[in-house]
Amino acid sequence: MVKFTAEELRRIMDLKHNIRNMSVIAHVDHGKSTLTDSLVAAAGIIAQEVAGDVRMTDTRADEAERGITIKSTGISLYYEMTAESLKSFKGERVGNEYLINLIDSPGHVDFSSEVTAALRITDGALVVVDCVEGVCVQTETVLRQALGERIRPVLTVNKMDRCFLELQVEGEEAYQTFQRVIENANVIMATYEDPLLGDVQVYPEKGTVAFSAGLHGWAFTLTNFAKMYASKFGVDESKMMERLWGENFFDPATKKWTSKNTGTPTCKRGFVQFCYEPIKQIIKACINDQKDKLWPMLSKLGVVMKNDEKELVGKALMKRVMQTWLPASTALLEMMIFHLPSPSKAQRYRVENLYEGPLDDQYANAIRNCDPDGPLMLYVSKMIPASDKGRFFAFGRVFAGKVSTGLKVRIMGPNYVPGQKKDLYVKSVQRTVIWMGKKQESVEDVPCGNTVALVGLDQFITKNATLTNEKEVDAHPIRAMKFSVSPVVRVAVSCKVASDLPKLVEGLKRLAKSDPMVVCTIEESGEHIVAGAGELHLEICLKDLQEDFMGGAEISVSDPVVSFRETVLEKSSRTVMSKSPNKHNRLYMEARPLEDGLAEAIDDGRIGPRDDPKVRSKILSEEFGWDKDLAKKIWCFGPETTGPNMVVDMCKGVQYLNEIKDSVVAGFQWASKEGALAEENMRGICFEVCDVVLHADAIHRGGGQVIPTARRVIYASQLTAKPRLLEPVYLVEIQAPEQALGGIYGVLNQKRGHVFEEMQRPGTPLYNIKAYLPVVESFGFSGTLRAATSGQAFPQCVFDHWDMMSSDPLDPTTQAAALVADIRKRKGLKIQMTPLSDFEDKL
């Protein structure tokens, strides 16, 4: 490890061309953290005084226990390149020192919000892929996220040791596997064509793919080998690199390179001949303890072992030898320095993604040029609990300007609208802090291009925010992060001792702050609800809540609760009518389901209340077959004015109709939030106002008369249109060997899941299974699955869609009706649904 003082570290931070901010992303269990560890061990920066007694990997106890990463952790690495190796580096640089801010992120899908937060503040990503398992679901998800943020990726094919030790595959077969892994990754990356970012695909021959064994701490890129062989063959390095990959074969007998396998037994692919085989031989020699063979080979490679290391045997020897020969840190750090962009380079094209305001104002320019003298633009992407309970560091990245201790900053929250005072604070930064390993060191200021932690702002930042100088009143905020998962699993928490309620409230506030994905709300019944992305996520959150944020006060947690949606199957069987309380006004309505895909389009924001009516009617008429005129008569969306239900005016020539529009909409917002079945949100229903009879006196058709009536008639039309419940459904991806398939199918069937894709991974004994699983049934799913497959199957669940439950909730014998009764009971409502006759009136 590199011993540093804060001043020295601070000095490098000014060299914006010599900084690399990058995150490590991968599928769960592909070895991110292990690989990171081997980097940290070699190049991690720690404070001088604590050198020796710090263990970087030692973070949360539960992380170690479960063997998964839960929170993303940032570590700074220092690497000094040799002048020689930098010769071929074309980019800008100042000196040979490099600072690499690396963020290790969790791989489990439940924590992908952490990945999102990490990606925002980095410019490059090291994508780790298990060479045997290949590109998995989560690899794909995070890769897409990274590319969406314009993060340039490099790839490492990890767990190489498995090839040599566990599977003992031959060179050519191994090559094919690696080739497939890289191709799969490239397939995803190729879909993101971006002229500014350039070609983001990775190529081993260009040095953007590394091969690593995180567990054993070694790695290489083709550059390493190319350097070694270039002089031998008398060609330059880049030429050599090309030969070491792809369809290039070498026959040692003829000493000729060909582009096809000549068929002679000695003719082998360049990669196999010059990279795979040598490693294989060395490993073999180590494992078989053939030291007489080993030492000459090593001396040929120029690897010098210490005397005490020579005494090692077996795996320990192999590890030591490989680490000395091909140290992971050198290969990976060089790859990052060469191929990942510096902040100043990356911000040039990322500014479009980042900045919400006009791209030619001074703030955009400052970000674009990574200008340390420009106005401050800082994005806080997450809040990190500090050691003193209840306080948080605001962790983020300086995109422009400098942030310094004592600086007065404008805090623009996620709801800030330029020109308004909403969600806006001006406060001063108490301290600016950088991480020196586990230790935080205060520094005077932090310039752009770096990550920073701020003290003293936690009371004003919920989860993320944009900071700028106090004076910069016309700065726009940096775009909010978009998360790929949503909090669908909810539990009710309550304290065992009633007097602990203030503690619970305080704890929930802190929990909401500490995790970007968790949502703490309160139900109509007064229960506190914690919602998370999945079971595991919730489990961790609740543990944090109780132990860290509530000081160990006891809480009780309900069974997980899933929220449903209410929809309709058909058009209302008749036009229903409701009368106002004074009987002088009558509203006639019908309900019908929205066209397939329309609710999703509203969810995605393709259609919404702020659309240009012309554009909206174009989409509606072309994609959903609406009448053009009708599309202009949409009164509103709901609930919350943006939800996937709408009211459409179908009346003709009704007097005073415009007067009651607001009242009808108010009634609709209310009703669509609490449907008639179980007071769940409505989804995918279109309410058509068919006719309206109003009293001639304005005073008799006011809000008091119309709002409750609109609500009643909406309920009546919902109930006459074959109401149905929608339940949330997970997309489950499972990777497992063939013998585990039986168990997986068994569990899925038992849990109402159904498999829609089963595919063998080429070149592996593994199967990839995709299935839909109702969220309600998912609780305890991974446990059951593990038990049924003796631990071989590991599911990843992501919310996918809403699925209609076929049974009729109005028929008391059905499953849907039982479900409705359950929900109503939980919410403290009358178990019996309000009958249609209470909502509908007769003439």
Added chain:
Amino acid sequence: MDLESKYEISRTADFIRSNNFVRVALQFPDELLKVSTLVAKALKSELGRGVRLFVMADTAYGSCCVDEVSASHVDAECLIHYGHACMSPTTTLPAFFVFGKASIDVTDCVQSLHHCLSTSHKPILVLFGLEYAHALQNIKSVSAAALPFDGSSPMIQYAKVASSIIYPSGDSNGRNGCDGNGRNGCDGNGRNGCDGNGRNGCDSDGLNWHDIVVQSHGDNHKIPKSDGNSNLRTDTKYGLGGLKWCIPVDYKINEYLFFWIGSEDSAFSNFVLTFNNCEIVRYDAEERQLREDFSHQKKTLMRRYYLVEKAKDANIVGILVGTLAVAGYRKTINQMKELIEVSGKKSYILVMGRPNSAKLANFPECDIFVYVSCAQTALLDSKEFLAPVITPFEAVLAFSRGKEWTGEYMLEFRDLIVSSPVGVSHMDEARFSFIKGGYVEDVQFHESGCKQNEDSLALAEPAMKALSLSSQPSDYILFKGSARSGADFFAARSFQGLKMQYENPSVSSYIVGRSGRAAGYKDEKMQENCSA
């Protein structure tokens, strides 16, 4: 039971005679209207000539409250209230309460009581609905006889009816008017008069029990008996809804098992909510059963908690006037107004009688309503309401930053006046909203510049501002509660009436119009004259 004893005709007549009242209002709830004439007739014959009786019905607010406004329409000097009462103190009129006498099987009740005593290890405190007050002596003696040891055992204690006469406390003399010491002088005589009928036990000191209502279950709020005349032992006194009781100071209120005799009415729910951390059983005299499950009452409390959280997010608050009689109501309304203003929200005072969904929906701009009324009508919660209705106590919790819900609960707003010097401390921190699941910020009204006056311009100015700016999409203002004032809301409405302003009004000189009556204007008369 005959009319005379059920409606305590002679006692009522004594009360009227002793005070020399000549105009007396009789207030009946709807279900007792059928006997109103009989009672009036009986009273009349008892009192003889010289006293005028007026029967009143159909009160504007709850029938449990004294309807002073109707009574003053007939210039009544006092009011006799029949049926279920909340025993809230009155503002101007003395009131005499006749609770009626509901039938009860005393032996069965005592059996249940003893059953409780044997199963629970806690001392028992017996409370009752006021309509069962008449049977209390009976229950006491039967219970004492059945128990092996003497009746004054500390294991069973009985609450008493505080008084069946209430003298006005006045609303004008501010906070002091509601304080215990401020009232002692004025009603000492009246109190003693009613205590003569044998219901009194340890309260001969003449302290006004109405005011010693529980403020908190914490020790610091205990009110020791300061008079110290007959009783050297210090007791903690409690009173609620016309009942009073005292427990030894070395006991805590939640160490008692409460035994309530009566039906599950508003008096009972008031009681359950106030003493929500105590163990309570209810003896239903009509069904002769013991009920122990009050989970839905607990649910009510949870629901109230939710409403408090919801109120915190409100921008516009409607203060509903739910009483025109209960002492201190104007004080409370003003206090609410102040509180709401200081917390940066906008308030409007609305008088609409008993609220229903249609009346409330006439004010869609209000995000929440605060209902100032007597304790037993205070809890209004209906799925039909567009915006929730909360009590003043809840409003104090919601609108003063830094106040936490602790489980303590109060329904009577008078207690609020005494207990909380309303102050809003502005914390610098953003507020966490559990409704929205995130931090939100409260906009400070006075921060935004001019303090608004109560004149007509105050409405016009923000309206003009809202009209000219309209930076927020209107549906946010209309349906998501982001309006800051009624004017904001109005400006965002899609329909604002026919022609708000005349388009391009051009300057023109005034002309003299016609004058006179429509039957014949002056100029028309002139014409007539001319033609004639």
